[in-house]
Amino acid sequence: QEQLVESGGGVVQPGGSLRLSCAAFELTFRNYGMHWVRQAPGKGLEWVTYVRYDGSNSYHADSVKGRFTISRDNSKNTLNLQMNNLRAEDTAIYYCARDQVVGRTRYFDLWGRGTLVTVSS
Amino acid sequence: DIQMTQSPSFVSASVGDRVTITCRASQDISTWLAWYQQKPGKAPNLLIYAASTLQSGVPSRFSGSGSGTDFTLTISSLQPEDFATYYCQQANFFPPWAFGQGTKVEVK
Numbered sequence: 266q267e268q269l270v271e272s273g274g275g276v277v278q279p280g281g282s283l284r285l286s287c288a289a290f291e292l293t294f295r296n297y298g299m300h301w302v303r304q305a306p307g308k309g310l311e312w313v314t315y316v317r318y319d320g321s322n323s324y325h326a327d328s329v330k331g332r333f334t335i336s337r338d339n340s341k342n343t344l345n346l347q348m349n350n351l352r353a354e355d356t357a358i359y360y361c362a363r364d365q366v367v368g369r370t371r372y373f374d375l376w377g378r379g380t381l382v383t384v385s386s
Numbered sequence: 387d388i389q390m391t392q393s394p395s396f397v398s399a400s401v402g403d404r405v406t407i408t409c410r411a412s413q414d415i416s417t418w419l420a421w422y423q424q425k426p427g428k429a430p431n432l433l434i435y436a437a438s439t440l441q442s443g444v445p446s447r448f449s450g451s452g453s454g455t456d457f458t459l460t461i462s463s464l465q466p467e468d469f470a471t472y473y474c475q476q477a478n479f480f481p482p483w484a485f486g487q488g489t490k491v492e493v494k
Contacts, residue, residue, distance in 0.1 A: 300483070302430075309473065309485060309486075309487050309488040310422075310424075310430060310473055310475075310485040310488070311485070312481070312482045312483040312484065312485065315480075315481065315483070324480065324481040324482075325481070326481065326482050327482075360429055360430070362430075365435075369416075369417075369418075369436075370417070370418065370435055370436035370439070370477070371418060371435075371477035372420040372432055372435035372436075372475070372477060373420070373422075373430075373432065373475070373483075374432050374435075374441070376429040376430055376431070377429060378428075378429055379429055
């Protein structure tokens, strides 16, 4: 069964760093672009960042640009998110999600369960 | 950036009711729109993509319509397991892959 499993969340002080990982199981990970999406407590979904299937290109939301870096290791079926200079407003559940492109349509069809990041002193 | 606006933000409904949620894009996105359902403490789950195509395994009481800037998610007969929050998302112009702010379907 295809599955994404996030890890690495925790409590960090403002200005600190954290590295999240997303492990992919039972899917051809190297064929898919991948996203990170976050959800602050009691709030809606916010797209954070995307990496192309081969790691050759990435995009970041303005709110994290210059602080967060997405990367992937296709040999280990793993997606990563390096988060630096963390702020209180980065507190959220972070989900990894698979980018599915079919013809002239695109959507996120597989999501992990999420990992909670809390930025607090 | 494209803005996605859902209405209403909250819906109070009863089992068996017909529920309609609207999503409006700030620019023409053709049919590059998806709908997701999220239950408390769970990850979002894809319901509909390409504005009107039902994801495999999603009950047929869910349907989507629209193109351009105006889209609708309809639940024809609300079931107990449908009480959740629903999000639309555009995928035509990116980044960002913008989500609507969500519509919570609550028990009346």
